[in-house]
Amino acid sequence: MYRETRIPYLHANLWVSVPDKADSLAEAADLDRRDLAFGPDAVHSPTSSLIVPDGCMDLIVIDSQILIAGADSTARRFHGSAAPTVGLRFDSGVLPQLLTTSARELADRVTPLDAVIGGRRADIGNGGQGRAASVTGASRVLLDTAGGLTDRAPMDPRPMALARALDVRSSSPAQTVTEAAAEFAYSPRQLRRLSAEWFGYGPKHLAKILRWQAARDLIDVGRSRTAAAAEVGYADAAHLRRDERSLIG
Template sequence: MYEERPALLDGAVLWSRTAVAGPAAERPVLPDGCMDLIWADGALLVAGPDTHAFLPGEFAARYAGVRFAPGDAPAFFGVPAHELRDRRVALGALWGDAEARRLGERITEAPDPAAALEELVLRRAAATPEPDPLLRAVVARLDAGRPVAETAEAVGLGVRRLHRRSLDAFGYGPKTLARVLRLQRALTLVRAGVPYAEAALRAGCADQAHLARETRALAGTTLGAYTASLGAKSETPLPSGSSTTA
């Protein structure tokens, strides 16, 4: 079973999940521009930003995670996003094994691990620099379908400088981020029952064929297979928080 709600940390999502068997456990994680901190029965993991679908495997019975807004996690973890691109790593690799073990044990002993994880994130975030408003403006413009060059000009950066900033903040360049956000917009419309062709145009694709190519490239599936998978309850996989599930 999977549950989520807006986290107390601005822009983040708090989710919890109990492991399941069967097809729902094998559903891929789709790129979404995010990174997650994940507690998995005592272990603390970091899911970096994905550039393609990730098929997780179950290794714990209970999970909780905080999914950070795009661009917010690198300052929290103290590492550029591109170093974690398409990776899942133990938190100990970033903060030290002893510290990660101590924090993991504290969360495990709490009556509500998800709430304890959220408390940890809030406490750490209070000692972390505020999210860069320029980067949030970049995400907002790209998510609205604005072109990369126009976005760079609007935020006062050259295209090359925006690319460098994006690698550190999002794990990949602004063109890839724009594709990921566009696919998420389209699939949100598909989940709402909007026909493929209309969803493609409303999301910013040239046509349905364009959306079909992007779905295969980024989500690793076809539109038909994606729609068929909606009959199963959505799950957030592991250890990936860098992505929402389809």
């Protein structure tokens, strides 16, 4: 079972993946009672999930440790445990700012938070120590930690604005990379460099991921692949399939 809720002040979604067994579901129900209004359920394997690229980065609690899941350029298989997993998925371009580091250095890998922020961890995360063993405890640790990072990092609106410009779900039709570069007054070379710093890869790859995600959203609510492909700007359904194969195999 998978559930998530929007946390607007963090520009993130809090998500919980719970194995399909009674004791974990009871713990998830306890989280619901604490007024976290989750959306519709989605079924995940209790031990293995396919993580598809979405242009985002996450903080995840596993075995009482906070990990950074860098932006994935292609799909990967995540082998979880029998315990619930809790994470914060940040909007594109947000988490690298909170960590004051380059998304390119974290792309396609999982890194302990302490390895990136060093001595700041004790100052930011003390309030959550000893509470990460439960779903509720892990959620509070993540929210407290992300809140502490947010308080210390000035937010640059440019990465989020660029992601919106390249995303057909936010800007219909989505801008091309050339159009986005012109709007932000960057040369193509500057835009590639900044995009790698902000998202972990270049603007063309980000646009490709965002368009495929937009088509996937439409297919998930019942549109045909042909209709979804046309609506988000693919030449045809075959074009959508080619992008899909290149991203998830």
